[in-house]
Amino acid sequence: MTSGPASRQRGDRRTAALARAVADGLLGPHSPVVGLLDVDGVLAAVEALDEAFAGPAPVQHTFAAKACGLVPVLRLLADAGMGCEVASPGELEQALAAGFPYDRLVFDSPAKTVGELEFALAHGIAINLDNFQELARVDRLLAGREAAGPIGIRVNPQVGAGTIGAMSTATATSKFGVALRDPGAEDAVTEAFERRPWLNRLHAHVGSQGCPLPLVAEGIRAAYELAERINDRLGHARITGIDIGGGLPVNFTDEEDRPTYAAYVAALRAAVPGLFDGRYTLVTEFGRSLLAKSGTIGTVVEYTKSAGGRRIAVTHAGAQVATRTVFMPGSWPLRAEVFDAAGRPKQGPAQVVDIAGPCCFAGDLTATGVRLPAIEPGDVVALHDTGAYYFSSHFSYNSLPRPAVYGYRTDADGRVRFAPVREAQSVREVVEESGLAQAESLVELRRT
Known part of the structure; x- marks a missing residue:
């Protein structure tokens, strides 16, 4: 299918943002996975929703917080006139913190x-x-x-x-x-x-x-x-x-x-x-329809290998950020694109490859049997349409830290500006979250 002007512009903005993320060090050896959200794409979706429902019936559009419970994203939607649908005390507090x-x-x-x-x-x-x-x-x-x-x-x-x-x-x-x-x-x-x-x-x-x-x-x-x-x-x-x-x-x-x-x-x-x-x-x-197409997960390729004649690219994005795709790939397929180490789209003859994540089980694959230009260590794989339920709903398998998330805007000359949405979780924070402060509690219980 031929892409329309709006979708082509979204793709151009995404390509520019990935290149800039690599250039700025937001994505690279020291930050091998990142979530990127196209702010203009989100606002365009809100505008399309408002236009579709225009008419005599009064309408309150609410965003389903479960789709992306990140306070800056919720704040953006509140500022755009949305309400918020919440389904837990955590989502309620996030929505209130965002100003709804x-x-x-x-x-x-x-x-x-x-x-x-x-x-x-x-x-x-x-x-x-x-x-x-x-x-x-x-x-x-x-x-x-x-x-x-x-x-x-x-x-x-x-x-x-x-x-x-x-x-x-x-x-x-x-x-x-x-x-x-x-x-x-x-x-x-x-x-x-x-x-x-x-x-x-x-x-x-x-x-x-x-x-x-x-x-x-x-x-x-x-x-x-x-x-x-x-x-x-x-x-x-x-x-x-x-x-x-x-x-x-x-x-x-x-x-x-x-x-x-x-x-x-x-x-x-x-x-x-x-x-x-x-x-x-x-x-x-x-929820999903407002954000999905505006989100991208970028991840560094750590290794490439082959098994049984199938090429495999091992990346740092797997079940921890693409849980539904990994466990139900037939229902939640993702489009993958490959960029070189400088963040430029790769060209060349297509090869069949599996895109694997870092999690320690065989099914940790974000794309299977896709045709992409030859992938090398240090390249970047982009997983598209991941703005909802992906980098915002982390699965803590293997104690992998939550990645940083940035929103971006791209001007007519291709210049990209980033705004932080969520800082990357440190390994130390993962350890603290796993009960570090109570490290001796079970040993003490055993001794008493």
Whole structure:
């Protein structure tokens, strides 16, 4: 497929940033793996999202913090007008540290504690309740008081799975939400709204990567139709907002943004036209699609070898930064590109090669059987489309330290400016994190 102007510009910015990272020593022998994030690419994605949803319906776009829980990245998104969806106390504190106001937060989790619910209720944070036990818990916490912020019930429309089961949240037995097709479930949800004036939202999220747009639209239509039935039964607009989740898939096969937010909204308008007429406030929770295409992992090639006739390039980026790709390569393939030791794209005849990481198990491969120009020790391998869930969600296998992360902007003349997002973790910090301060505790326990 031929790349469009925007994707070509993104590729040019990335190439310039990798060369500059090598020149500045951000990537090299002493820092053999780094995460790079294209700030302009992220902002362009936010703009595309806003444009796609423009219309009479009020919309609050929230970023799913799980996709990249790095405070400077969250701060950038807050400054761009986004809200933030959080699913743990850690994500909540990261979002607050990044400057999101309480009224732009949405708290989703199937395991909220009493303390977490109390905090959200006290500060007017929007909450999506996962089940009827949680609903009863909020009854007790409110004790007849008005809720300070929106409260909704998450429903599972049970419309089925996409191509990745682990990413599909609207299956018949999903752990999330109230399963609408189970006997009596819809009546129970309706009764919950009848009895509680403070309930005013429905939430449905069909899944993310691997879920096609028609499946997503079918799930959102089920939530919308339920909201219509409940409001009709109550005789007024009790449900004023519908949280439609996120889940736009990302194209990992080439540079193009596919599907687009415009295509997503077109699918929704065709399946659920009333969703956009302005009667409901819409909430979205996109994550991966906002950041993935703007992220790159750069890593130095330490050694090259062959085994069974297959060339292998051993790098410093493996399962610790590309966990999903290593363990589910068929579902999470990454594009790889090779640069020379000066950070220039390599040319020459393609060879078939496996790109291996540093982790001590055979499956630690970020790309298998890819065709690239000949790779040599000291070269740089770039793993593209890694801005979400990769360098931000570290897997501490083999006690490998977390890499540094930098954001960058590139001007029209190709000049690159970097801003630190996260410092590289030192080996000393790895040791301290592993219990150094308690080094003698078990020996002392043995002796007493």
